[in-house]
Amino acid sequence: MTNSIAWLILLAVLILIEFVTLGLTTIWFAGGSLVAFIVSLFYDNLFVEVILFLVVSLALLFFTRPIVKKYFNTTRVKTNYAAVIGKEAMVTTTINNINGTGIARVNGQEWTARSVNDTVIEKGTKVIVEDISGVKLMVSIKKEG
Numbered sequence: 524m525t526n527s528i529a530w531l532i533l534l535a536v537l538i539l540i541e542f543v544t545l546g547l548t549t550i551w552f553a554g555g556s557l558v559a560f561i562v563s564l565f566y567d568n569l570f571v572e573v574i575l576f577l578v579v580s581l582a583l584l585f586f587t588r589p590i591v592k593k594y595f596n597t598t599r600v601k602t603n604y605a606a607v608i609g610k611e612a613m614v615t616t617t618i619n620n621i622n623g624t625g626i627a628r629v630n631g632q633e634w635t636a637r638s639v640n641d642t643v644i645e646k647g648t649k650v651i652v653e654d655i656s657g658v659k660l661m662v663s664i665k666k667e668g
Contacts, residue, residue: 526569530560530576547592555580607652611665612636618644618662627652627660636660 537553559576566572607629615633618625620641627636629652638644639653639661650662 526563526567526572527560530556530563530572534560547588551583551588552576552580554583606630607634607660608654610652612650612652612660612662614644614646614648614650614662617646618650627662629660634658634660636662639663 534553534556537549537556541548541550541553555576555578558579559572562575563572610629612627612629612634614625614627614636616624616626618627618636618638620637625636625638625644626633627650628634635658636650637656637659640663642664644650644662644664649665651665652660653663654661
């Protein structure tokens with residue numbers, strides 16, 4: 524019975540870690556601990572439970588993870604956003620926070636842009652990328668000199 528409680532606690536901890544990180548790393552081991560928990564209810568053999576835990580966890584990890592990763596969070600756009608902070612950009616569509624408009628080009632890529640101080644920034648103005656909020660550049664007018 525002690526093994527069952529240990530597997531149940533491990534299952535809860537692994538699910539909690541997965542819930543917090545959403546990294547698709549511990550969920551596979553949670554599946555293994557679930558199988559080990561179920562087996563521990565019927566058979567009191569720690570060696571068999573550990574072997575089943577490892578086999579099921581690794582099988583889930585190697586066979587289902589690539590499939591799940593392919594379809595999990597497909598709307599996420601991977602960007603190297605940190606590289607554009609501090610860079611100069613060119614406003615290609617007037618930035619107006621109130622109207623929710625604005626596009627700037629930086630490193631050859633167009634981004635939705637907003638002004639950090641809510642000023643309207645006209646098309647053709649050079650700006651500096653101050654930050655990134657979601658998928659929007661937060662920019663300020665570049666000071667000449």
